[in-house]
Amino acid sequence: MNRRAQLGDQVMIFPFLFIMILIGGGIVGGTLLFFGKEYDVRQSEANTLAYVLQRCVQQNTFNWNAADIEQELYKLCKIDGLILSEGSLVRLKRNSVDVFSINSGKIEGCFFTGAAKNLAYPKCTTVTFSKEGTNYELTTGSFQRKQRVVG
Amino acid sequence: MNRRAESDLGDLLKENFIYLLFVILFTVGMVTYVYSVRNNAGVWEDFYAKELAKSINYAQAGDTLTIDIQDITNIAMDNKIRDFNSLFSVNSEKQQICVGLSTGGKSCFSYFNDVRISQLSVKTGVPGNVLVIKLEGGST
Numbered sequence: 001m002n003r004r005a006q007l008g009d010q011v012m013i014f015p016f017l018f019i020m021i022l023i024g025g026g027i028v029g030g031t032l033l034f035f036g037k038e039y040d041v042r043q044s045e046a047n048t049l050a051y052v053l054q055r056c057v058q059q060n061t062f063n064w065n066a067a068d069i070e071q072e073l074y075k076l077c078k079i080d081g082l083i084l085s086e087g088s089l090v091r092l093k094r095n096s097v098d099v100f101s102i103n104s105g106k107i108e109g110c111f112f113t114g115a116a117k118n119l120a121y122p123k124c125t126t127v128t129f130s131k132e133g134t135n136y137e138l139t140t141g142s143f144q145r146k147q148r149v150v151g
Numbered sequence: 152m153n154r155r156a157e158s159d160l161g162d163l164l165k166e167n168f169i170y171l172l173f174v175i176l177f178t179v180g181m182v183t184y185v186y187s188v189r190n191n192a193g194v195w196e197d198f199y200a201k202e203l204a205k206s207i208n209y210a211q212a213g214d215t216l217t218i219d220i221q222d223i224t225n226i227a228m229d230n231k232i233r234d235f236n237s238l239f240s241v242n243s244e245k246q247q248i249c250v251g252l253s254t255g256g257k258s259c260f261s262y263f264n265d266v267r268i269s270q271l272s273v274k275t276g277v278p279g280n281v282l283v284i285k286l287e288g289g290s291t
Contacts, residue, residue, distance in 0.1 A: 052209075
């Protein structure tokens with residue numbers, strides 16, 4: 001038995017495995033690149049929230065000095081504050097004074113242009129409008145991700 | 152008896168068996184993976200869950216939404232799901248709408264509109280298959 005020749009033969013398994021990994025990695029990588037990216041609705045959701053809140057503020061009268069202005073907003077605008085706190089941000093200014101906010105600490109993330117494609121950062125919309133001589137500035141954003149439930 | 156030829160044959164089979172095993176495992180693995188993503192079920196689940204949540208956010212209590220779901224019911228049938236009403240579900244506590252086009256799981260997305268989904272059903276042959284969502288007033 002020629003053991004030197006056998007050793008060369010056994011070493012050939014490594015290039016074989018390398019080629020298998022290369023081919024397999026190429027197939028998996030290609031499908032992941034094509035199908036893997038999550039459908040990004042952050043901007044769309046921010047726009048929806050801005051539309052709903054702007055319509056609500058324009059159609060209703062609020063006591064902006066009340067202590068429970070949050071609950072009044074949720075009730076009249078028919079939105080769920082708990083759901084918003086988990087995936088959205090809101091900042092409403094009235095004549096440049098903050099009157100209502102949710103997740104205001106994340107607002108700076110709206111302006112990180114380098115993180116635009118990073119799903120962990122919010123995408124935001126800012127609208128300005130007037131009502132009865134009062135100027136409003138509304139900033140809304142979304143960073144909600146889908147949840148995958150197994151089973 | 153040529154014992155040297157027999158031991159060479161045994162070695163040859165043993166070496167080739169290992170390569171053959173690797174190739175079979177690799178082929179089975181690749182076919183399984185590609186088969187699982189071939190009809191984009193995960194992508195469509197994600198898309199429909201988010202678009203349905205957006206529609207619900209724009210709607211008001213008393214509205215009825217009717218959505219054409221013919222394409223994704225075809226995908227569900229490819230994945231051996233026959234009961235179309237099981238494709239969609241609601242988690243009222245978390246205010247989530249969920250879409251599942253395969254038996255492996257489902258994708259869920261939350262809506263912030265404070266409404267209650269009183270009916271979530273699939274109608275077939277409308278023509279085509281449609282999803283009907285009826286909304287009523289929520290908790291506030």
